[in-house]
Amino acid sequence: MSTPHExxxxxxxxxxxxxxxxxxxxxxxPPPVAALVCHPHPLFGxxxxxxxVYQAAKSLDALGLPVLRFNFRGAGMSEGKHDRGEGERGxxxxxxxxxxxxxxxxxxLVAGFSFGCWVGLGVGCEDARVTSLIGLGAPVNNTDFSYLxxxxxxxxxxxxxNDQFGRAxxxxxxxxxxxxxxxxxxxxxxxxxFTGKLDQVDRAITKWMSGRISVS
Numbered sequence: 084m085s086t087p088h089e090x091x092x093x094x095x096x097x098x099x100x101x102x103x104x105x106x107x108x109x110x111x112x113p114p115p116v117a118a119l120v121c122h123p124h125p126l127f128g129x130x131x132x133x134x135x136v137y138q139a140a141k142s143l144d145a146l147g148l149p150v151l152r153f154n155f156r157g158a159g160m161s162e163g164k165h166d167r168g169e170g171e172r173g174x175x176x177x178x179x180x181x182x183x184x185x186x187x188x189x190x191x192l193v194a195g196f197s198f199g200c201w202v203g204l205g206v207g208c209e210d211a212r213v214t215s216l217i218g219l220g221a222p223v224n225n226t227d228f229s230y231l232x233x234x235x236x237x238x239x240x241x242x243x244x245n246d247q248f249g250r251a252x253x254x255x256x257x258x259x260x261x262x263x264x265x266x267x268x269x270x271x272x273x274x275x276x277f278t279g280k281l282d283q284v285d286r287a288i289t290k291w292m293s294g295r296i297s298v299s
Contacts, residue, residue, distance in 0.1 A: 088144060095153060095181050098173035100162025103243070104153035105131065107144050114214070115296040118143045118150045119178050121199030123220075125158035125165055135196045136218055138281045142288040143194070146296065149186060155179050155199075168202050176205040183212055190214040194288075197248065197275065201226050208234035215295065217241070217288060220275050222248040223257060230274040235263035240289045241284055243273030266291060 087110040120143070122136045123129030131152035136143040140150045141276045155171045156163030163170065164249055175193070182191055193208070194217035199270030201222060206212040216238045221228065225248070231238075240258060242251045260263050268287040273280040 088149075095177050097156060097161070097163065097177045099156045099164070099166075099170055102153045102156065102162070102174055102177065103158075103160040104151060104178070104181075107140065107150045108185075109144075109147045109149060111147055114148050114186065114189060116148050116192050117182045117189045118148050118192040118194060118214075119175070119182060119203070120150060120152050121175060121193070121195035121203035122152070122155065122158070123197035123199055125198075126154050129198060130159050132153055133196065134281065135200070135277055135284065135291065138277075138284055139194050139196065139217070139219060139288060141294065143192075144283045146289065146292055148192075148292075148296075149182075151182055152179055155202075156262065168198070172206050175203055175244065176201060176210070179206070179210055179212060186187065187199050196220050197222055199229065204228075204234075204238070205230050208236060215239075217291075219284065220246060220249060220277070221254055222275075224248055224250060231261050234261070237264040237288070237295070238266070240265070240267045240286045241277075242269050243275055243277055243280070244269050244271040245273060246275045248275050259291045260286075 088107045154161040157165045193207030195218040200218040218240045
């Protein structure tokens with residue numbers, strides 16, 4: 084299910100050139116939150132059209148929220164070259180700047196899947212405009228998420244029980260030590276890409292977000 088929205092294909096002004104993006108804007112009045120969803124690793128085929136990213140966008144859209152997706156530098160029609168996560172942080176900031184202009188004085192949410200989780204949440208933790216975070220398939224096995232130790236913002240993590248890049252128990256241990264309000268939802272028997280289990284990703288996002296915003 085989704086709410087009526089306007090869909091715009093556009094290019095954002097990124098630090099390494101223009102960034103290809105899609106913005107879904109609700110037809111109703113001012114939203115309670117505006118969301119950004121970041122995609123998985125571009126060197127392994129990750130784009131804003133990834134099925135997990137698209138599902139997250141649909142789930143947030145169904146709650147009446149504007150949702151921006153974009154391609155990191157070097158992916159799709161976005162300019163620039165992959166920068167192993169460092170330059171991509173600037174891409175996320177550019178996307179947040181765009182959302183802040185489009186929806187002034189509206190709190191922002193950053194969601195990200197896999198590589199997009201690592202990069203997106205890192206920027207979201209630092210940006211005062213961002214008030215909540217959603218991590219999907221956090222690749223905690225071999226990626227440094229220590230920045231979360233300083234992040235008190237509310238966070239939802241949705242992880243596959245059989246995620247080959249992020250063991251659910253390792254994620255639970257990391258999140259248990261974090262400050263602030265944090266929730267982990269483990270989708271049993273799901274792999275990194277939540278194959279055949281995207282409905283459970285939808286339910287986890289919808290339930291968490293519905294408890295945080297006023298849903299009409």
